[in-house]
Amino acid sequence: MIKLENVSKEYVAGVPALSDISLDIDEGEFVFVVGDSGSGKSTFIKLLLKELDPTSGTIWINDKPLNKIKRRQVPKLRRNIGVVFQDFRLLKDRNVYENIAFAQKVIGENNLHIRKKVSKMLSMVGLAAKYRSFPRQLSGGEQQRVAIARALVNQPKILLADEPTGNLDNNNAWEIMKLLEEINNKGTTVVVVTHNMEIVKVMNKRVIRMKKGVIVSDSKQGDSNDED
């Protein structure tokens, strides 16, 4: 599903943000990517979304090498990758329904289809009763649920979550992690970038640990080792 082969990225020549990374993430896997700031986690996410191109090496998503994808084909690639951020990135002037529907509108779905899909997503994230609320009227956990619903409404095969619990209290963080696990159980490949080691330990999933742009460990499910 996701494959990196000897991938390196240098923003400034001679200063690598990622060095010779190789890894495989299979379909339906739940993977944590952990590491301190500056370890290369954000660069990793940006490379998967083709916001950046690697300096060397090859990345495959759904068996397609990203370096062979033309610029105009990038939107199609991104429709297969849902993405969630620490700061939710919701549109403040639009309500919950409109925020989720936005993802469908930009790919040109018709209103009837949008209504059905958004209702389904709202039920899944448990916000059916709050569809008219604006982001400022929601808690952090609820806002992140809206962001997850928006990321999934186009039925991507992969969900990337960049510090999804970073702005949440403990209870809300766990709620979100449970939701991500449910999504993974339904077949979506989930990649969570985090530095919340407590969650990583308890969730008991595969953990890729990065440091200064290099993978220092890749432990299988239930083999997590908290070094921090």
Next chain:
Amino acid sequence: MKISSTLYSIQQGIKNIWRNKMFSLASIATMSACIFLFGLFFIIVTNFNSMVKDAEENVAITVFFDKGISKEQTKKIGEDIKKRAEVKSCKYVSAKESWDSYKKRYFEGHEEYADVFENDNPLKNAAHYEVYLNDVSMQEHLVKHVQALDGVRKVQHSKDVAGTLSAFNKFIGYISIGIIVILLGVAVFLISNTVTVGISVRKEEIAIMRLIGATDFLIRAPFIVEGIIIGLIGAIIPLALLYSLYGNIVTYVGKQFNVIENILNFVSEKQVFVTLVPVALILGVGIGLFGSMITIRKHLKV
């Protein structure tokens, strides 16, 4: 592009204008001023051209012949003149007709004073050709040619009228082009500024659109729509204003200055606006499109 995406782009384009009301208003106002002036010059030039044409039809060259010239030779000169492309018409006026016309003009009401010349036409050598031109600027050229013809004594023409009319027409044209070019530049600059503000206001939304797989076109289309709408409104307002002003001015001049109305022969509203409306609309939409496109290229690298 799907219908829903088209509707989305139009809706967002209108929203952009609404969100940046002040900038949009400034752009529309400048665009209106620009197209108003364009329309004004267009109307002036159209009317002036029409008046010049009228004047051209009345500016004639008079060709006098050598004394004792034969009828055949006179005829030959006439044929030679008529062959010229710049000649609209060439009329022979005999000595008698010249005298009759003179009498009518100078002895009107006292024709008996002219009777003393009854048997001795003072204009017996004044038979001539009255030559009218298609284009008054060609007068000089034709005069040179006719003067060189055998049997031609004198060619009378009004050098000043021809020269002034063509020079003034050109002058108006250059001035209007200069002012319009400057105003077009200002309009493009203001539209570009409005779109730049729109892009920075929607920065977050654009970033989200990119991440969820919106195409480049869908991200850019609302800003193009914004530019087109500003251009369209900026063209419709001055057109409506010019239409109502023109009608009123023509009516006012007709009522107040009966005398000069015959000289200032205004072109009809229909004749002016049948060309001005499409040209102004295309100009407005074109400037809007151009302003937004260059801004998108500069600030919205998708």
